[in-house]
Amino acid sequence: MARTSTFYVYTVQQSLTGRRKDAVPHALGRRLSAYNSIMSDTAPSSSFKASIALIAFVALSVGLITAVLRTADAPAIQGLLWPDPPQISAFSLASDKGRISDDTLKGRWTLLFFGFTHCPDVCPSTLATLKQVAARLAENKTFADHGQVLFVSVDPARDTSTALAEYVHYFDPHFLAATGTEAELNALTGPLGVIHARVPTGDGEYSIDHTASIFLVDPQLRVLGKFGLPHDAATISAGFSAISDFGRAHP
Amino acid sequence: MTRLTALLLLCCGQALACEGVSFDNVWIREPPPGNGPVAAYLTVKNAGTEMAVLKDWQGEAFAHVMLHATKRVDDRVQMLNQPELAVPAGASVVLAPGGMHLMLMKANAPVVAGKHYGLSVSCNGASTPFDATVRREEAPTP
Ligand SMILES: [Cu+2]
Numbered sequence: 001m002a003r004t005s006t007f008y009v010y011t012v013q014q015s016l017t018g019r020r021k022d023a024v025p026h027a028l029g030r031r032l033s034a035y036n037s038i039m040s041d042t043a044p045s046s047s048f049k050a051s052i053a054l055i056a057f058v059a060l061s062v063g064l065i066t067a068v069l070r071t072a073d074a075p076a077i078q079g080l081l082w083p084d085p086p087q088i089s090a091f092s093l094a095s096d097k098g099r100i101s102d103d104t105l106k107g108r109w110t111l112l113f114f115g116f117t118h119c120p121d122v123c124p125s126t127l128a129t130l131k132q133v134a135a136r137l138a139e140n141k142t143f144a145d146h147g148q149v150l151f152v153s154v155d156p157a158r159d160t161s162t163a164l165a166e167y168v169h170y171f172d173p174h175f176l177a178a179t180g181t182e183a184e185l186n187a188l189t190g191p192l193g194v195i196h197a198r199v200p201t202g203d204g205e206y207s208i209d210h211t212a213s214i215f216l217v218d219p220q221l222r223v224l225g226k227f228g229l230p231h232d233a234a235t236i237s238a239g240f241s242a243i244s245d246f247g248r249a250h251p
Numbered sequence: 252m253t254r255l256t257a258l259l260l261l262c263c264g265q266a267l268a269c270e271g272v273s274f275d276n277v278w279i280r281e282p283p284p285g286n287g288p289v290a291a292y293l294t295v296k297n298a299g300t301e302m303a304v305l306k307d308w309q310g311e312a313f314a315h316v317m318l319h320a321t322k323r324v325d326d327r328v329q330m331l332n333q334p335e336l337a338v339p340a341g342a343s344v345v346l347a348p349g350g351m352h353l354m355l356m357k358a359n360a361p362v363v364a365g366k367h368y369g370l371s372v373s374c375n376g377a378s379t380p381f382d383a384t385v386r387r388e389e390a391p392t393p
Pocket of ligand 1: 120121330352354
């Protein structure tokens, strides 16, 4: 009887907290089993049954509270990369306004997106969405004071930094754009797991198979957010607000 | 007389080859500055009784035109050339942002909102023209 209750409590606790085993009910379970083996030669009295029920109840409550606390620590924010967010390492790219590096990102909240100008379908849609995101976040103090949007071209052979600037300023004159050599690009894309590879389109031209997620980088260069396809302005702006609040609360 | 027969053949051969196929809601997305490719979108409706096979897309103001499909693998995207588009009898195929588009390459002059362009495609072997208007996309379809 006691074993069954203990097992039940442990199972419930485990399923509530997910992957990580929690120390409290586990130790409690061991103590309970030890107690049970000492008492095994005596017939369980009703007061014994009651105390087992009480212990089981306490264990269940502890499990529930632990689960609630853990949930509060890592809330269900869409796009949040937590715990262990990737970290941007040192990089340097060319833009129409000079070099853009990890220093450009320090102290700012950056929405970062990879693409190329010979991408007439997805890239303009994403930049138009980011323009709407910026408009929706006009009232958000974090974005208004410290927000920026950076478009990085993974096609340095066709995209010059001047042409890139004209391309993004069509959407919003505040947007930044940069590109670099293959090695310079990899310094940024590597830690993010961003893939970019040339694919011939059969007419002597090529397209670039690339990661189309939008990343949110915090002032300490932690990549706290990632928004996959399809890109939706309402989701991304709500995600920016929630993730930036979360990031400030978790320095 | 021979000319009339030729005209008659041309007209009716074409009508038979691509009967009931229409090109609706054709629009070109105004591109940002630069001479990169431009995307066009449309709906092909086949109200006929035969499968319509479309290939060899062309545009009067463009060096060449391709049909591309945007393929998503996890969070990656890629454009794939589609040599042919088959539209079954009674069906419609929608070319829309994030799905399929016509890739208009190397325009002879800047493509700006409000301009009209003549495009064409070989529909079951018959060259079929249709018109497209350039518009600025303010609210993209994700
Ligand atoms: Cu394309």
